[in-house]
Amino acid sequence: xxxxxxxxxxxxxxxxxxxxxxxxxxxxxxxxxxxxxxxxxxxxxxxxxxxxxxxxxxxxxxxxxxxxxxxxxxxxxxxxxxxxxxxxxxxxxxxxxxxxxxxxxxxxxxxxxxxxxxxxxxxxxxxxxxxxxxxxxxxxxxxxxxxxxxxxxxxxxxxxxxxxxxxxxxxxxxxxxxxxxxxxxxxxxxxxxxxxxxxxxxxxxxxxxxxxxxxxxxxxxxxxxxxxxxxxxxxxxxxxxxxxxxxxxxxxxxxxxxxxxxxxxxxxxxxxxxxxxxxxxxxxxxxxxxxxxxxxxxxxxxxxxxxxxxxxxxxxxxxxxxxxxxxxxxxxxxx
Numbered sequence: 001x002x003x004x005x006x007x008x009x010x011x012x013x014x015x016x017x018x019x020x021x022x023x024x025x026x027x028x029x030x031x032x033x034x035x036x037x038x039x040x041x042x043x044x045x046x047x048x049x050x051x052x053x054x055x056x057x058x059x060x061x062x063x064x065x066x067x068x069x070x071x072x073x074x075x076x077x078x079x080x081x082x083x084x085x086x087x088x089x090x091x092x093x094x095x096x097x098x099x100x101x102x103x104x105x106x107x108x109x110x111x112x113x114x115x116x117x118x119x120x121x122x123x124x125x126x127x128x129x130x131x132x133x134x135x136x137x138x139x140x141x142x143x144x145x146x147x148x149x150x151x152x153x154x155x156x157x158x159x160x161x162x163x164x165x166x167x168x169x170x171x172x173x174x175x176x177x178x179x180x181x182x183x184x185x186x187x188x189x190x191x192x193x194x195x196x197x198x199x200x201x202x203x204x205x206x207x208x209x210x211x212x213x214x215x216x217x218x219x220x221x222x223x224x225x226x227x228x229x230x231x232x233x234x235x236x237x238x239x240x241x242x243x244x245x246x247x248x249x250x251x252x253x254x255x256x257x258x259x260x261x262x263x264x265x266x267x268x269x270x271x272x273x274x275x276x277x278x279x280x281x282x283x284x285x286x287x288x289x290x291x292x293x294x295x296x297x298x299x300x301x302x303x304x305x306x307x308x309x310x311x312x313x314x315x316x317x318x319x320x321x322x323x324x325x326x327x328x329x330x331x332x333x334x335x
Contacts, residue, residue, distance in 0.1 A: 016096060016098075017099060017107070018095065018096070018098040025068055028067075028072070029068055029071070033068070033074060033075055034075045035074050036074065036075055036326050037076075037326065039053040039054045039076075039078070043055070043078075045310065047237065047310055048165065048211070048237045048287055049207065049209055049236070050079070050134055050165060052078040052079050052134055054076075054077075054329060055078055055300075055310040056076070056078050056310070056325055056328055056329065057078060057079040057311065057313075058077045058314065059081060059291050059312035060084055060169065060213070060312075061109075061111075061314055064082070064114065065085070065116045066082040066083075066121050066124040069125075069128065070131055070133065073133040076329065078134070079164070079310075080133070080134070080135050081136040081137075081138050082138065083121070083140070083169070084113050084138045084140040084169050085115050085118055085121040085138070085159075086113050086117060086140050086141060086155075087117065087118050087141075087142060087145075087151050087154050087155060087158075089116050089120070090113060090115065090117075090142055091114055092113060093110050093112035093114075093174065097110045097111050098111065099253075101252070101255055101256060101264070103253050104250070104251050104252055104256070105264050105315075105319050106251070106253065106263065107263050107315045107318060108256075108258045108262050108263075109174070109260050109261055110173075110174045110259055110260030112175060113143065113172065113174070113175055118155060118159070121137070122158050125162035125163060129162065134165070135163060135164055136164055136165040136167055136211070137165075137166050138166075138167040138213070139151075139155030139159065139166060139167065140152075140155070140169045140175065143176070148178075148190075152168060152190060153193055153194060156197045156201065156210075157201060160208055161205055163208065164208070164209075165236070165237075166208055166209070166211065167210075167211040167239060168191070168194060168210065168213065169213045169242070170187070171213050171215035171241065172242060172243075173243060173244075179215055179217075182218070182226060183222075184228075184229060187225070188232075191235065194233075195210070198210055209237060210235055211235070211238065211239055212230055212235050212237075213238075213241070213242055214238065214239070214241055214242065214278075215242050215243075216241035216244045216246075216267060216270050216271045216274050216292060217246060218274060220277065223274070224281055226238075227278060227282050227285075228281075230286065231282065231285045235286060237286050237289060237309075238287075239288075239291060239312070240271065240274055240288060240289070240308075241267075241271045241274055241291060244261065244262050244263075244270060246262065246270070247262065250266065263314070264293055264315040264319075265293050265316075266293070267292045268293025268294070269293075271290070271292025271293060272302055272303060272306050273306075275290045275303060275307050276306040279306065279307025287309040287310070288307050288308050288309055289309065289311065290304070290306065290310075291311065291312040291313070294311055294312075294316060295319070296327070296328065297327065297328045297330070297335055298331070298335070300332060301332065
């Protein structure tokens with residue numbers, strides 16, 4: 001969460017993107033994060049059985065290891081999604097793997113699910129067990145896993161008691177073959193086994209909503225297949241969408257040709273169109289969370305008009321700073 005406007009964080013602009021991010025996490029852990037105004041009761045919504053104090057969430061990727069969820073809730077987010085976490089720790093792809101495109105208000109990342117693994121992740125969530133706030137867990141599979149579906153099932157089982165909801169992430173472009181899980185047959189098998197595990201956990205420990213996060217690079221047939229499969233498997237909400245592997249001709253940043261997922265302003269229109277397509281395909285069967293390029297109250301409103309019940313953001317914090325959350329809230333009140 002690198003505030004490119006505040007003098008106190010000017011030094012972050014001199015650091016490589018990943019080093020700046022780690023410095024931001026360290027500052028938040030030290031209690032140096034912003035404190036937002038309290039939410040109004042009338043801003044709260046119900047989504048998939050969860051009570052959210054407002055509709056603006058922090059997307060996965062910012063807090064991969066569940067180090068600062070409470071700091072981000074204090075910054076004004078209505079819910080925080082930690083992860084992506086994999087069963088075993090993994091270092092991710094070689095550095096550099098995170099690139100700012102300031103001319104485009106965008107970022108390209110090929111992090112590769114770098115994280116400390118489920119044990120560290122769950123221990124941190126367990127330590128905050130009695131604190132308020134909606135904190136979800138975004139789970140994935142290890143890059144070298146011989147049983148990726150087993151990885152997701154283990155993630156569901158391990159985080160169940162400690163997360164308000166669980167997101168199945170099959171949409172990162174940085175783990176080879178992961179997006180193939182979005183095809184109908186693979187998705188049916190994955191979600192079928194995940195929901196068996198979820199049913200077992202529900203009987204023992206009570207219900208947790210299961211969300212599915214999809215890529216923006218889907219055609220109409222894939223949208224329909226995912227929508228039908230998600231309905232059949234009784235997924236509780238769909239997150240639309242992750243980063244794109246497309247490279248629009250409009251990109252100006254010198255890192256525009258780097259491999260990885262592109263996020264930020266250039267993905268706004270594409271992800272919003274996809275959100276509308278899922279809204280039509282699902283016909284109200286489940287809530288939708290809109291993600292991709294949100295950097296203002298107007299952007300948030302466009303997501304809501306396209307069908308989102310709630311939104312998530314991350315990349316815009318790099319360019320707009322942590323005050324963005326409050327500005328969006330204020331703009332939605334007056335807009």
